[in-house]
Amino acid sequence: MKTAQHHVLIADDDEISSKLLSYLLESSGLATIQARDGAEALELLKREKVDLLLLDIIMPEMGGMDVLLRVREQHPQHVLPVIMITGKTDSGSIIRALKAGANDYITKPVDDFDVVLVRVENQLRMRDAILEDDEGLAAPEPDGYCPRCLLALFHSERSCPDCGQSQPPRGWPLVARSDHRDLGRTLSGRYTLKRPLGIGSGGVVYSAFDQKLGRMYAVKVIEGVLDASENRYHALQVEIAAMSRLQNSHVVKLHEVIELDGGAVALVMDMVRGTDLDHLLQERGCLDVELALRLTRQIAQGLHEAHQLGLVHRDIKPDNIMLEALPVGGYMVKILDFGIAQVRGHMREDSGFYGTPHYASPEQIRPDGAGLDHRADIYSMGAMLYHMLHGSPPYEHTDLNELLGAQLYNPIPLLGEYVAERSLRDKLNALIHRMMAKAPEDRFQSLQVVYDEVEALLNEARAPGLSDEPMILLEESASVDSGTLTGKPVEPRERDHLRSRPVSRETPAIGLHALPFGDEPPASEDGGLGFDIVVDEPDDDAAPEPIVEGEV
Template sequence: MPTVSVNTHFPGYEIIGELGRSNARVLKARHLETGDLVAIKHFSLNTDADTLRRFRLESQLMTDINHPNVVRVREVQLDMPMPFIVMEWIEGGNLRTLLGEQGYLDVSNTIRLGLQVAEAFKVIHPQGIVHRDIKPENILFRPLPSGEIHFLLTDFGVARLHEQSQTMTGQSLMTYEYASPEQFDNPRGVDKATDYYSLGVVLYECLSGKVPFSMTDSAGIASFMGHVLRTSPPALQIPSEQYLPPSLETILEWTLAKNPAERLNDVNELILLLRQANVEQLQTSRSADRRVPVSSRTVAAPVPTPRPLEAVASVPDEEPATGTNKWLIGLSVAIVAMLLVLAVLYKTHHKATSTGTSVVPDTTTVANDSTETETMVEDTTESSSDYPVEATTDSTKTESPSETVAEPPAAIPDSSRTVVDSTKSF
């Protein structure tokens, strides 16, 4: 291709330098009217009219999207010898550069990447936009003042331009390693499920430092496709110092499913699992951090320890007194209860004795002598305070007139003599 002045092809922009080149050439430029830094990506591939039409439609939709996890498309120019798009400038770089420097991402940053890409899915998929080419080169980042990494998704719909190429050179090999199984059979008929598969490959690589299926120079496309279509991904291996949340393992298993119908392709479910993985990661980190402060506080503050012991020592002095008081109260109650029982038994016995002696005489005679009985009761009241036993003697004496009415049985004279004898003792 003949060399031409880039200023001729990109009017209104000042070209600062070239950032990279693969299937597309990426330039750093400045918008002359606003002074904003931008990234211009132009393509060297020949495409058919239908592909350009679809790319124009999706790119136009992208210009209307303003989301923190989506690189904003500022301008689309397809009626040029080399079609190009203008995007906002992201100063950090792309995920491929980050993985090249570190080898892998820690679990926390991997979860953050998944959450932010899922937020981008939530915006583009409802509008019918399928990315088709999610890979580290198309995930940009910028460092934040807090030290965290902010991720953004870029190059929406650009994969349509790549589908026309029949060669596999340079960066296009990496695209095949992130392609879903259905992209090998019908690349133009894929839906949003293919983006979830590609994201699963990216997460797998971030954790382990390598993709599930690698296409080497010695392996042909047929052999590689066979592995992708029929072989399960190798077991994930991450550095031993890191903890892999179970929910993150579930995400990798569900997003890398071969069948699109069985694959995780719901953004809300993906976000829920990622947040759960984040909670599991935080719980593990905090439980490990809590062990150190507890021991340090115990060693650094031994002085306050005797104070609670004094307070505790004073408690037993009060408890025995409380127990003794309760015992004395209980004993007093028991004694009073016994006295009441004895009094009740005495009265019951007294009534029973009176009733037994008055049954034998005639009831009419007893009624006539009720006055004398009442008098005798008054007399017993006066003497009961000193001699309670003599009340029985007086009550028996009141029954003596009944003996003149009828002859009592042989046992009654004995009781009369007993009464006489008690009188003598009086």
């Protein structure tokens, strides 16, 4: 079996020495990453795959011994070997480094680089032998957590490495007493749950450190699935199988499913670093037409593949659209949270409303889900495009009855002066009105058509010289957009708590009963919609609002 390429991080402020080591190691088949000081080395360890660290002692800003101590707070010796390579040749320095957790010690100047290579290969070989044995040494689990940022910590850590919080006099709060039962837990001997990021559909999402690959993932823990009825468990299996086939770069990829005790399962997914569209809209108000269309085009690319595989997302909203800033400008869209997705032909056993009221299609609101298919996502995309261009969702009622009634019966509002050029504004209104048609058969019937319409509008709205981007199908790889925030921002309007709050049976739920059909709202004595709405309030111990990784 072919062994995966190992990655070596070289932390040395001597550029010549670092480049020479990198060249020699890469000539032997190893991949290398270079850091110029200790602080940069720690930052690279957070986001890159690193199998071994070559560490100088004397460096600016943060010395090698400080880096070693910080590394050992997070990474055991058998998971991340550290070899000191330094000009300090005295026995005291060697003893201190080995006692602090160094695996080996090499002195400079290096006369024979073959010796360095052999020592590196020996440490990597021992590391692999331990990690390949599922019954080998288990990584220790953090026993405390930071009260400020909720990062799981060891009691030996005197301060939080992420937010700088000092350890309280009585020590870190115990993870066993936190509101997050899985915080600090290591799943499958591999994924250590480091921090709760927020609530996804049906479960709590954590950032997780992979002890084998040395990288971060997002892990969603869903409770009670294996103890549920056979139909619900089968539905989840079908959905996971479909999600695992998604290869589009605009969709967060599912890597692994782990069965846990207590009937829970954990979904291991890519960690997305950036901000979400909701956060951007709250900061900017509304977006430039060109950027709004570019983001819509990328969303269409990701969802198009899901629809081809029979998946309906059912909760397209700004919170579920992550934006990774690109080095050359613009954003790369990543669609989050297929956790309440439905596979065509496999209706969920648990009926009721799933989604977010401000972006939900009329058929999602009806109790039997009549006509619910991929066209529900097209409706939600239309509502979200309106929000990007207008600065607020199409319907802003603070009363839930009124909001859902508006989605069912009210005319679709116009953009008005938010788009200055009249001809373009009329075409955007026509696009949004077709996407948000109340009846699914009156909408665009596929995202391929939506994409073509958006592309045509982009040709009219874009600046000269920007290249076109083709529609991405299953066999193709998604390309990357660029865009600029050049539009005049307007202040975001105050919106009620329903604006971005997901609704489902697992999280604060809305159950709809006896919702009528027809062209006109039914009459009721109290002036409501004529049907009952039951809102289950969240528990006091519920997880906090999502924290976007890389945003704070």
